[in-house]
Amino acid sequence: MIPIRRNLHFRLRPHDLGHWHAQGPYVTHFINAMSLFFPEGERYFIHSVRHYRDRIADPALQTAVTAFIGQEAMHGREHEDYNRLLAQAGLPAKELEAHAARFLDLLKARLPAAAQLSVTIAQEHFTAIMAQLVLTDPRLTAGADKRLAALWRWHALEEIEHKAVAFDVYRTVMGRGAAAYVLRSGSMLLxxxxxxxxxxxxxxxxxxxxxxxxxxxxxxRFLDFLFRTPGLLPRLALPWLAYFRPGFHPWDHDNRHLLTQMSAVVTQAQRPVLQAA
Ligand SMILES: [Fe+2]
Ligand SMILES: [Fe+2]
Known part of the structure; x- marks a missing residue:
């Protein structure tokens, strides 16, 4: 699967990001907290994959890497807008983004390139399995304005679309042996x-x-969200464990049928702001 870079603007409005989640402020800020991580997180993913770009001979994988970089850059940009609105609401978004930047810079400075990439593929699996839930269970984004829900669904769809790209780069440079397995499994735990x-x-x-x-x-209600309704953690457990199978590949779980939701998200992003409510 070759991902496609889509330059979409969701143009969130300040009131989209109040206490938007139906399950209360703890859930709202749990999901907002993920957004705070994303701009720097996406830059880190791009950095770790780009490092190996010259070592990829397969033209299809080269094309996929270019699209992966493009998609993650767009996600970073839209989450920067999201986080700017959180800051405008008086929340410490800038400080927490800076904290994420310092943390990820430390990883870039201290970890060898292969370990950096192993962190990226672990995080890519984690986001892909969360994306599956976002796209199949409306309770994950219950209460969100159409524009905010569309942003999360767009991000989730593209995470599924490109879920194997960094993994395939890792396989290309690290192979399928025991060392590659131990590194990627250990990285997933950490x-x-x-x-x-x-x-x-x-x-x-x-x-x-x-x-x-x-x-x-x-x-x-946050504990309920995590453990029971919709039960984020128990529902992530099995797909998370699948990563530890020695022969694991992200497309072992073929969920590309979810990508049929993309056109609705693109349409939503293209609607004028005044009609979005
Ligand atoms: Fe992303
Ligand atoms: Fe991603």
Missing amino acids: TTVGFLGLVLFYQQQLLKADPQVRGAQGFG
Whole structure:
């Protein structure tokens, strides 16, 4: 599958990002916290894949890498707009984006290129399995304005479309042997803990700074979101574990039929702002 770079603008409005999630402020800021990670995260993914670009002989994979870079750059740009609105609402978005940048710069400075790429492919699997949920369970984005829901669905669709690109680059440069397996599996364990830890930390900072949140209001509904309705964590468990099969490939789970949702998202992005409500 060759991904396609789509230059879409979702033009979110300030009121799209209030307490938008139907399951309360904890869930709202949990999802907003992911957005805070994305601009720097996407740049890190691009950096780690681009490093190996010259080592790819397969023209189809070369084309896919170019599209992967284009898609991630567009995601970064749209999430920058999302995060700017969070900052305009008085939330510490800039500080938390800067925190993510420092963290990822540290990885770039300290990790060998292969380990950096292994973090990217782990994160790409994680985002692809979350994307599956976003596209198949409306409760993930319940309460979102059409424009905000479309942004998350567009990001999810393109994560599925390009889910194997970084993985195929990794296979090309690292092969399929034991060392490649150990590195990618170890990275998945550390990346999962690191990513969830960062997102929960950012969520707490957003909640603390949000004048509309009182005490632990909505915490019970957040636990419900994580464990029961829709049950984010138990539903991610099996697809997450699939990554540890030695012969795993992202397209073992063929969910390309979901990409039929793309045209609705593109149409939504192209609607004039005033008609979006
Ligand atoms: Fe992305
Ligand atoms: Fe991605």
